[in-house]
Amino acid sequence: MKGTVYRIAGPVVTVIDVPTKMYDVVKVGKEGLMGEVIGIEGAKSTVQVYEDTSGIAPGEPVENTSMSLSVELGPGLLTSVYDGIQRPLPVLLEKMGDFIERGVTAPGLNREKKWEFKPTVTKGTKVAGGDIIGTVQETHIEHKIMVPPTVSGVIDEIESGSFTVTACVCKLTDGTELTLMQKWPVRKPRPVRKKLMPDTPLITGQRILDGLFPVAKGGTAAIPGPFGSGKTVTQQQLAKWSDTEVVIYIGCGERGNEMADVLNEFPELDDPKTGKPLMERTVLIANTSNMPVAAREASVYTGITIAEYFRDMGYDVSLMADSTSRWAEAMREISSRLEEMPGEEGYPAYLAARLSEFYERAGSVETLSGVNGSVTVIGAVSPPGGDFSEPVTQNTLRIVKVFWALDSKLSQRRHFPSINWLESYSLYTDALADWYNEHVSPDWPILRSDAMEILQKESELQEIVQLVGSDALPEDQQLTLEVARMIREYFLQQNAYHDVDTFCEMDKQYKLMKAIMKYSDLANTALEGGAELEDITSVKSKDDLSKVKFEKEFDEKLNTVLSAMDKEFDAIRGAV
Amino acid sequence: MKEYKTINEISGPLIFVEKTEPVGYNELVYIKLGDGTTKRGQVLDTSKDIVVVQVFEGTGGLDLQCGVRFTGETIKLPVSIDLLGRILSGSGDPLDGGPRIVPEDRLDINGAAMNPYAREPPAEFIQTGISTIDGMNTLVRGQKLPIFSGSGLPHNEIALQIARQAKVLGSEEAFAVVFAGMGITNEEAQSFMRDFERTGALERAVIFLNLADDPAVERLITPRLALTAAEYLAYEHDMHVLVVLTDMTNYAEALRQMGAAREEVPGRRGYPGYMYTDLSMIYERAGVIKGRKGSVTQFPILSMPGDDITHPIPDLSGYITEGQIVVSRELHRKGIYPPINVLPSLSRLMNSGIGEGRTREDHKAVSDQMYAGYAEGNDLRGLVAIVGKDALSERDRKLLEFADMFEDQFVRQGKDEDRSIETTLEIGWSLLAELPEAQLTRIDNEMINKYHPAHRAK
Numbered sequence A: 001m002k003g004t005v006y007r008i009a010g011p012v013v014t015v016i017d018v019p020t021k022m023y024d025v026v027k028v029g030k031e032g033l034m035g036e037v038i039g040i041e042g043a044k045s046t047v048q049v050y051e052d053t054s055g056i057a058p059g060e061p062v063e064n065t066s067m068s069l070s071v072e073l074g075p076g077l078l079t080s081v082y083d084g085i086q087r088p089l090p091v092l093l094e095k096m097g098d099f100i101e102r103g104v105t106a107p108g109l110n111r112e113k114k115w116e117f118k119p120t121v122t123k124g125t126k127v128a129g130g131d132i133i134g135t136v137q138e139t140h141i142e143h144k145i146m147v148p149p150t151v152s153g154v155i156d157e158i159e160s161g162s163f164t165v166t167a168c169v170c171k172l173t174d175g176t177e178l179t180l181m182q183k184w185p186v187r188k189p190r191p192v193r194k195k196l197m198p199d200t201p202l203i204t205g206q207r208i209l210d211g212l213f214p215v216a217k218g219g220t221a222a223i224p225g226p227f228g229s230g231k232t233v234t235q236q237q238l239a240k241w242s243d244t245e246v247v248i249y250i251g252c253g254e255r256g257n258e259m260a261d262v263l264n265e266f267p268e269l270d271d272p273k274t275g276k277p278l279m280e281r282t283v284l285i286a287n288t289s290n291m292p293v294a295a296r297e298a299s300v301y302t303g304i305t306i307a308e309y310f311r312d313m314g315y316d317v318s319l320m321a322d323s324t325s326r327w328a329e330a331m332r333e334i335s336s337r338l339e340e341m342p343g344e345e346g347y348p349a350y351l352a353a354r355l356s357e358f359y360e361r362a363g364s365v366e367t368l369s370g371v372n373g374s375v376t377v378i379g380a381v382s383p384p385g386g387d388f389s390e391p392v393t394q395n396t397l398r399i400v401k402v403f404w405a406l407d408s409k410l411s412q413r414r415h416f417p418s419i420n421w422l423e424s425y426s427l428y429t430d431a432l433a434d435w436y437n438e439h440v441s442p443d444w445p446i447l448r449s450d451a452m453e454i455l456q457k458e459s460e461l462q463e464i465v466q467l468v469g470s471d472a473l474p475e476d477q478q479l480t481l482e483v484a485r486m487i488r489e490y491f492l493q494q495n496a497y498h499d500v501d502t503f504c505e506m507d508k509q510y511k512l513m514k515a516i517m518k519y520s521d522l523a524n525t526a527l528e529g530g531a532e533l534e535d536i537t538s539v540k541s542k543d544d545l546s547k548v549k550f551e552k553e554f555d556e557k558l559n560t561v562l563s564a565m566d567k568e569f570d571a572i573r574g575a576v
Numbered sequence B: 001m002k003e004y005k006t007i008n009e010i011s012g013p014l015i016f017v018e019k020t021e022p023v024g025y026n027e028l029v030y031i032k033l034g035d036g037t038t039k040r041g042q043v044l045d046t047s048k049d050i051v052v053v054q055v056f057e058g059t060g061g062l063d064l065q066c067g068v069r070f071t072g073e074t075i076k077l078p079v080s081i082d083l084l085g086r087i088l089s090g091s092g093d094p095l096d097g098g099p100r101i102v103p104e105d106r107l108d109i110n111g112a113a114m115n116p117y118a119r120e121p122p123a124e125f126i127q128t129g130i131s132t133i134d135g136m137n138t139l140v141r142g143q144k145l146p147i148f149s150g151s152g153l154p155h156n157e158i159a160l161q162i163a164r165q166a167k168v169l170g171s172e173e174a175f176a177v178v179f180a181g182m183g184i185t186n187e188e189a190q191s192f193m194r195d196f197e198r199t200g201a202l203e204r205a206v207i208f209l210n211l212a213d214d215p216a217v218e219r220l221i222t223p224r225l226a227l228t229a230a231e232y233l234a235y236e237h238d239m240h241v242l243v244v245l246t247d248m249t250n251y252a253e254a255l256r257q258m259g260a261a262r263e264e265v266p267g268r269r270g271y272p273g274y275m276y277t278d279l280s281m282i283y284e285r286a287g288v289i290k291g292r293k294g295s296v297t298q299f300p301i302l303s304m305p306g307d308d309i310t311h312p313i314p315d316l317s318g319y320i321t322e323g324q325i326v327v328s329r330e331l332h333r334k335g336i337y338p339p340i341n342v343l344p345s346l347s348r349l350m351n352s353g354i355g356e357g358r359t360r361e362d363h364k365a366v367s368d369q370m371y372a373g374y375a376e377g378n379d380l381r382g383l384v385a386i387v388g389k390d391a392l393s394e395r396d397r398k399l400l401e402f403a404d405m406f407e408d409q410f411v412r413q414g415k416d417e418d419r420s421i422e423t424t425l426e427i428g429w430s431l432l433a434e435l436p437e438a439q440l441t442r443i444d445n446e447m448i449n450k451y452h453p454a455h456r457a458k
């Protein structure tokens, strides 16, 4: 089906005389640049083009492929680095050099590479959409080969052996051929049998997250903050240390060097759980700010579809999107070229709908084949001027269950992660209580709420201190301030660049908090017993406690500090 | 090339041409005036009915009878190694009386996006000789680190000092400098030129000047010309290039003006919704490519309207650049040069450029500790104003003094004072030594034993 170009204005091209459906992929111009239909009016269709449109002129040919924008799903996804429309960046580099020129197509999955396929079903088995028919050892992760969601039938032939992703590995009695690869349109959620209530935390190794504001596996979280407050570092920490089997990291409209950093670092770092290089469980989507804006719009969908695919195999998947604001801006840019009626701050009226459709694709689910899997979605938000009242932040907060509020006041004083402990929240705390009870300790909820109370109290006292100075406070309140400072500096602060501190397992988090609270109890008792505040706050074990989190031999060091603390307080008591 | 006399409307910097053969998007356009002069423009929107062209030199003097020619190609910069030492206009014509550049190549000024997979993460420490930068907001080769300033503040002096002093330790080679002035005053331009001549830097520099009284639309191409020249020198001639872009605020204003002329739906405070993308196409042209010798480091300067860092121009810039150096009016009023406020400043690439084998093993810890101390001391100033010094605890008094000494000894330095990184760190330690040692919680005991003056003296 062929037509011609009618008008070009940036990434938006109007084409005529070619029948289209919404979201059809079309090839635009002599070079056949890929685009997607995003509006139809009479004989004219509006197309967002995924590459630079410079030089394209009216009258150039247009061809409708009549296919929706889809991703290729199959062995070879893991360790890949894609642009927003799943073109592998290493292939683009090979084909056109260090800079991305246009007009080059490259399939998402390598067509030559052969994979060892082991069937898990036999001739005569009845299969339906989502059923697993065999496996491929992709990296350390076993890639389950599934019947595409829309297919069902009876196995007629199935072979083990070495296959490319396009070779037929299985035939159904009705003649349908199955390959290691399947395709799925990115804008359509992959079906599941049912959604489950999340009940397990995503353990991230980040104290303020796991300890105070946990997200559940299959849950949603947003991390808004002004520039330089720590969105990207936090997202990268999550991508590195989260205890999911597969990680999808989307660099959506952000910096090229940050992507290079991930590419450099991930192959060198090991997953604390499996001991395997992190890259082997990761799919990276890098559509940086200077790459075409329409492909940026698509990148988020490409990522979540790949995440759902691994979920369907029964894996826990986490997806980080940095930044969803750039995605929203891509929508705004395209929408304004279409001269659509703008909503708030120029964003299209469908902004809220698109955001909630996206986060709805997260979830803990029972898959079509009856196993459990999950997709956890964590979106960074970049509010203009750091003002959370803007539309993207507000619409996101209406949907997500966890809010990690970044605060530039904290980042300016190099308190990292700069997550504000008073503003942030997690709506999963109750749902996850049983898990913490069982896997951490029954007294964890108490420690957590005591710590939160002290921090809350600190902020009230600070207001008074601002007026009268801290020396004017009663001694017990001065002590509260000191303990709050310990919680902030010893527990909440965590250095992403420190070899040891970058990841803190749950057990260590618990012991650290417990140690701080132990000091708090000893100190308060001593104070009530008439000891001098000065003596209580200058115990050496307290300062030593500040450094144990950096120690490789944490347990050992902590025990030394704790017994020293007992001795010091015995001495203080003795002196009274 | 066919000439059309079919302009049917002129509006602001735009002309609307009808009844043309098919014209390509983004094409370069020549417009011939009645008096024989020619102006240049670029196609912004093209269809079978009408072609919209933005005219770089402004539409002054144009009428409906002007001839319009479409060149069939995008705007290109003629490049050759002879660009070095030249002063060119904001649209690339010689201003220094020299000959036109005999091109070795002609490059599209919009550049193409660097494949993220081709990037080498920048990690080579650049010593600028300025303590607040080297010590606490370290610059590395291939970084884009802007100066956020305000009107009347000495950002130009700082930029010049950096351009003069910047060096990579262990490498003798000086940086080549590409300088793009956008909407700067004649006087500012003069002082830059004088400094370049005084230090002999001009020989290794290419200068593009769009002055305050030059057409605003031209500013939209000036930084692109400069970056095209920089990429050419970096990637074809293996040079390390430092690009100074000043003032990006004038660039953004020109962008807003264009948006208004096109009657676009404006984004925040009247700036176009695509300003983030547009700025990123400039800033992202910094970097290092795997397997290539040269690099492009960017030092954009922008003045924050009303000293407001949340204004869309600094805000969107900060979201793209790899940190920012913030110049403070308060420090300037105190008579401190360079008046760099480290608290809102940041270098995102600092961690990869410092430490053992690059600067010194204690660098990060010293920097973190000074940040913590200065931030706290600075907060206490507010409190002292209310309750007086006597109401402070001993700990707080020390911090307060630390903040004062920090500004006076670490921040303050001479305009020609080129401090080595060791000197910078030593000053840092001498200040930290004034704080109780138990308070140095950001520094390992090992480092304290090795570098703390109290221990070293023993």
Ligand SMILES: Nc1ncnc2c1ncn2[C@@H]1O[C@H](COP(=O)(O)OP(=O)(O)O)[C@@H](O)[C@H]1O
Pocket: A225, A226, A227, A228, A229, A230, A231, A232, A233, A234, A411, A416, A417, A418, A494, A495, A496, A497, B346, B347, B348, B349
């Ligand atoms: N957890 C952390 N530990 C240490 N440094 C951090 C941490 N989080 C952020 N930073 C520092 O803050 C800088 C900005 O963080 P980044 O995540 O890039 O901010 P954003 O994405 O919000 O602009 C980083 O370059 C780093 O120096």
Ligand SMILES: [Mg+2]
Pocket: A231, A232, A233, A254, A322
């Ligand atoms: Mg970021």
